[in-house]
Amino acid sequence: KPLSALACAQEGAWIERNFLWPEECKTMLDALNKVTACYRHLVIALGSTSDSQNLREELKKTRKKAQELAVANRTKLTSLLKDKTISKEDRAEYERLWVLFSSSMDLLEVDMKRSLEIGQDFPLKVPTRHLIQTGMTGSTTTVAARAMSVQNMKYEADSNIDTADLRDLQSEITQVSQMMEEMEMKVQVAPWAVEAKQEAGAELKSNMKEDAGFASICAVVGFFVIITVAVVLGYLVVNMS
């Protein structure tokens, strides 16, 4: 009986490894991708007239979320790739996920370094230091909310976050760099050998579907509005006469 229990556990582990983990990785990579894109948008606003205490806090929170996703992703992907028993197609797929992951992390690392630089150059509390009048004046709270996957952002930081956070940022940058170097050492993946699944112009397809969907919804709503107006007018005409 204990033997079969062990066999069950092993099979369970095998299923988890070969089916659950890749899917989890893909989901986490999508999330990491989203956070990286939002982080870049936030860093672009640094130093400009949309810079504020809130932006600094948004950057901090987004960054931390990105790091959590990165660490989780890295553990799973590294163990998937270290497994020598997987098939060739599986390995190719994991290598593709690996390239996605490392490209995201490259982007994130550069943006973190730049945000440190710009954050140091543009402290918020110094009155003689002016922000660049770029024409952007709105807040970035919706972008941050998208990154954190919440409805509304809550702001709870101190007023000196623009200087206090920089130290944390420095240590986080070192952590990320170290993680990337460790990853490259542990996993033998040749990134240039990976074949992408998307073709040129792939970005147009799903977006057009999205827009088309939106347009069709608009059309349907418009149709109903016109029907309603027609009904109301008809009723009034009937009432008048």
Add this chain to the structure above:
Amino acid sequence: MTIRNTLRDHGQRYRPRMACLKKAEKMLLEMQDPDTGVKSQPQRLVITTIPHAITGEDIVAWLADRFQVDTQEARSFGSMLVALGYIYPLQDHKRLVIKPDASLYRFQTPYFWPTQQWPVEDTDYAIYLAKRNIRKKGILEIHEQEQYNRLHKWMNHKWDFIVMQAKEQYRAAKERKKPDRVVFDCQERAYWVVHRPPPGTVSGMDYGLDRRVDPNADEVTGERREIIVLHILSCSLVKYCATYHSHDPFLSKCLPSNPWQTDDNTYWTLNMHNVEIPTKMRVERWTFSFRELLSDPRGRDDFRLFLKKEFSGENLAFWEGCEDLKWGTATQMKEKAEQIYKTFLARGAPRWINIDGKTMEITVSGLRHPHRYVLDPAQTHIYMLMKKDSYGRYLKSPVFKDTQKKAVCPEEHKFSDAQLEQNARNRRPSLSPIILRQQEQEQRAKMAANAPVDITQVMSKLSKQGKDGKELPPSRRTSKT
């Protein structure tokens, strides 16, 4: 702690420091001052109003006032800021110049400022093009489409990432309000116009080659020896500049006129390789150094004439032979080396050169396995010989003085605007380099055929005559070994 961007660049290439960037940034910050900076106004678009637009004339006026310069210089200064990407035009976005009228400009956000340590990545450009593809629904400009296809080919392994990231960035941008979205699009577009210029324009950020040393690394403190070396180098640099100042067409007038400016070829025809009468400026350059004399073909001709009179032409001929070996084709190297040995170095050779025993030993042993630089020691020896001995005498010789007297000093051209246009219309291409090379080879063959008589031949002839009882001419001053 210094944050270094190597992004795991194991080739360790560093971008050179562009000192102007930090200075431009300081100025940008001054421009932001609400009291003393540049006045901004709102830009009215169809539905939205976007603040912080500045006019070209305001920028130029502010620069002229701040640096106390005239309008022309302030304009070039402003154009430099636009070319580097600190300010971008809102209308006519592809032309990166300051128009000193009511055209509108805006300041670029610090993330998109040009920097020395952050190289502009192709990945980012690919993401931008993918986003633009989404926005323009597949209709990109021609050069953008070409770049897109090229990047799709070369970055194919990252393409999934690029598509995913482009879509996410596009959706994230939509989260902002309309005016900010418009500004962001303009900013990003302006950034890529600077760093991936459309065809027919140049990027203000072209910097040439990468450096081997990181310019951001901690500087090493100079030792005393280094300071002395620097002092010597700077003195020689100053001396060089002073000597060549009047000969530099950028710094002084070019007589008769600079062909690049007036489209008149007289300057080039007067300074051709085999011209009979050289210009005075050219002859003056021959007096600067021996290297100048040898590198000018007309100067070399003159020197050759002088040496012929002195019966030491074999030195120059040997030197030229060595140059021919060094720069010639590899297939003919062996034959050339043999020819040179037979003509100049072998015992009893017709044009025997006088080099010291040690150099001769090295050269002869090297010639057993000839290569391009096998004659270098001998060539250097002969070069120094000519420089120390013959060159000084040449400058005092009647040959040189004659050439100097005959040298022509052309009158300066004074073209009117109509004549300049005429010149521009009459521009013709010069002789093809193939024809020039053929002419050179013909001339060389002719010279080889009428090789001048050297002292050894004369001596050998005279010694034969001497056997018949004739007197020997007085021995010429032999060069010291």
